[in-house]
Amino acid sequence: MRSAPKLSFHGAAGTVTGSCFSLETHGRHILVDCGMFQGSKSEKQLNYRAFPFDPRQIDAVILTHAHIDHSGLLPKLVKHGYAGPIYATRGTIDLCSVMLPDSAHIQEFEVEQLNRRNRRRAREVVEPIYTAEDAEATLTQFRPLPLRQWQDLGDSIRIRFWNAGHLLGSASVEIEISSEAPVRLLFSGDLGPAFKLLQADPEAPQGWDYVVCESTYGDRDRIDTTDEMRRRILQDEVNAAARHQDGALIIPSFAVERTQELLADLAFLMEKGKIPECPVIIDSPLATRATEIFKAHASELENGDLLERAIRSHFVRFTESVEQSKALDFVKGFHIVIAASGMCEAGRIRHRLKNWLWREEGTVLLVGFQAAGTLGRILQDGAATVKIQGDEIAVRARIRSIDVYSGHADGGELADWLSARKPIRHAAFLVHGEDQALAAMKARVAAVVGEERIFIPHIDSAFRLDADGPVDISTFLPPPRIEPAQAGHRDWNNDYQGLIQDLQAELRMAADDKARRAIVRKIRCALET
Structure with a gap:
């Protein structure tokens, strides 16, 4: 008799x-x-x-889908x-064809x-995790x-995809293992919400031995949001930001799907006269290329015609070159810029x-999940x-958050x-969530499972x-690459950066040099104890 399957969790476990x-x-x-x-520096070191x-x-x-937190280490694997x-799926492959080279x-x-x-x-120099050449090689596979x-994988294992409703091409994965004791597993992937602008609702069959389910927003109940709401x-939010005639609304956004949803809604609102007509600038080469892919798949999307109309709108501009991006610093009059990345971790949004x-006079509108750290x-x-990039920046702009464009x-x-x-x-198995979300999700589904x-x-x-069920064999394996308490949390580097910023603020507000020296002495005394 063959040994029982072994399921390991090498990411998105205790973290998103x-x-x-x-x-x-x-x-x-x-x-x-x-x-x-x-997320935190400790987690990113795992890459x-x-x-x-x-x-x-x-x-x-x-x-399951093309988002970098699901696909981004494939070139390293290759x-x-x-x-x-x-x-x-074909949609996922098309998106990866631009996302993986962009990541490299x-x-x-x-x-x-x-x-x-x-x-x-x-200090020692470092190498990138992978190069553009590695990314291009990956696409051939x-x-x-x-x-x-x-799809038959051989040795009595087969798989198939079910729509996950999260992103163009996103899928839940069914795995069926035929043997003396057959096993059916379902990996949810990331699941989309109701009333998602461009995606149909998720689906999958009933009756499983094991389900691996995402829990990103397991602790959150949103209001039921229609397209109109x-x-x-x-x-x-746009009208509040536009009160500053020389201001800007800066929207950090994932380049893929979130940007296209925002673009469609902004163009719709301008057409209807609900918000002022102004430039809507997509400052992301990746988002530009992804938008073309969405346009090519418009017939497969919910409201694909609305997106196509938005792309043709005279309000909308796309930047491509670095020079075009830098020129945005000198745009006069109220304007909207959508730039990647959605968690402000890399890319043009930082500029x-x-x-x-x-x-x-600036407003920053956060429109998606922001991971710890x-x-x-x-x-x-x-x-x-x-x-940001070694420079200390005071935060005087309005920071706003809305949770109606979530892909989860x-x-x-x-x-x-x-x-x-x-x-x-x-x-x-509950995955893809931080501690609070995972605990809340467990409480929600205790009666179900x-x-x-x-x-x-x-x-x-x-x-x-x-x-007859799963057996945890973790104690027989090498220790985890990161302690569970470190995953999904701020780490020492976040705390250090916060301490430096607090210290600098205290020194600035001190009455005179004598007071500043007293603060420095206290820090030195603390270090010596």
């Missing part, structure tokens, strides 16, 4: 990013997702460390020896800047798989923030100053989706999927 799940069964080794970690498995021994990769197929470009650019600083400081169509909320955060979360939490289902919708998958015979059958794994934990 870095999605990567490993299934070993029948002598085969399969990955579901291979995503990049975002540079070795995988906890040998990429050369992986037989197949199944990709760079280190993976040569097999990467199964994904960002890494090469940022590492070049870092190494310039390291050389000046006599993608294999398209339509929704609802079975969502646009009214956006309308109010826009450097130019506008210190100005009272990211610049977006730090702004959302009310920081008075932030550090809220807690109630997640619970409803999981309930619709019943019966779940052995276990539900049974509290004793709900598991919250941590990074690098593993379970043997026995015929």
Whole structure:
């Protein structure tokens, strides 16, 4: 008799990013997702460390969708020896064709800047996680798989995709293992909410042995948002920002789907006279290329005609070159800029923030989830100053947040989706969430699944999927690459940066040099104790 399958959680466990799940069964080794970690410096360091498995021994990769926290380490996997197929929907493949090379470009650019600083400081230089060449090689390994169509992986294992309603091409993954004790698993991927502008509602069959379910917003209940309500909320924010005639509304946004949804709604509101006509500038080459892909898939989208109309609008501009992006610093009159990344961690949004955060006539509108330790979360939490590319920036702009463009289902919708998958015979694993969201999600679905059958794994934990339920085998494995208490939280670097900013503020507000010296002496005394 063959040994029981082994399921390992190498990312998005106790934290939101870095999605990567490993299934070993029948002598085969399969990955579901291979995503990049975002958030604190401690988590992002995992992107540079070795995988906890040998990429050369992986037989197949199944990709739920194109977002970088699910796909972003695929080129690293290929760079280190993976040569097999990467199964994904056609929409996901098309988006990855622009997102993975863009990710490589960002890494090469940022590492070049870092190494310039390291050389000046006599520190060791570093290499990017992967290069554009690695990303291009990865694209040759993608294999398209339509929704609802079975794909045989060999050795009595087969998979198929179900619409997840999260993003163009997003899918939940069904895996069926045929043996003396057959096993059916469902990986939710990221699940979309109701009333998503461009996506239909998620779907999947009933009756599973194991379900791996995302929990990003497990602790949140949004108001039921219709298209009209969502646009009214956006309308109010734009009109408030536009009171400053020489101001700007800066929207950090994921380049893929969130940008296209915002673009469609802004153009709609201008057409209807609900907000002032003004330039809407998409300051992201990736978003520009992604928009073309969405346009090509418009017939598959909900409200695809609305998006096509927005793209043709004379209010809308796209920047491509660095020079075009830099010129935005000199735009006169109220305007709207949408720039990546959505959590303010990289890309052109940082340049826009450097130019506008210190100005009272600016407004920054956060429109999505901000992971712990990211610049977006730090702004959302009310920081008075932030550090961007080594410069300290005072925060005088209005910082606003709305939660009507989320690509994720809220807690109630997640619970409803999981309930619709019943019966779940052995276990539900809750992933892709921070501590509070995971605990709230567990409480929500305890009656649906049974509290004793709900598991919250941590990074690098593993379970043997026995015929009568899962067995945690983590204690028999090497220690995790990051302590569970560190994942999904601010780390020492966040605390250090906050301390430096607080110290600088205290020194600025001190009455005179004597008071400043007293503050410095107290710090020195604390260090010596």
